[in-house]
Amino acid sequence: MSEHTAQLSSRGGRWIQYVVLMGVPVPQWPEHHFGTGVTPTPAERSRALTDLGFVFTDGAEWAWEEYSEGPDDDSSPVRLLAFVQVCSRDGGLS
Template structure:
């Protein structure tokens, strides 16, 4: 089973979950926008979004959070959050 990385961050003012498919351009990656910016989508909401996109979290995988500066090498720039988790196709095949 081929694994991929699902990531979630704020895009265009809303939380966006997407699956990074390295065989496709970023503009063609499956994505889901949540309707809010302040509250982080729950694990259950993320799971439902992944299922709707045709993916499930790999057994034993957990969401990991990373923070990074909006401007690299500038510790005064706004901090952004990026969550990621390993996923596979819901039916076990390649997407």
């Protein structure tokens, strides 16, 4: 069973969740757009992953990391990235 990383990020107030598939071009990664507004709840993120054909790996939990938009500029906006380990519901790449 192949494990992948699902990520949730926001840019311009719009939330997007996607599954990183190594060796696959970025435009072909499965993704879900939540739109603008508050951060999607864990239940909303889980439903979106299920709709994309993925489930959490055993014991997986969402983790958050912050990063600066300009790595060498401590006054640049801070972005948040959430991530969790997932696998395909059917055991394939999805």
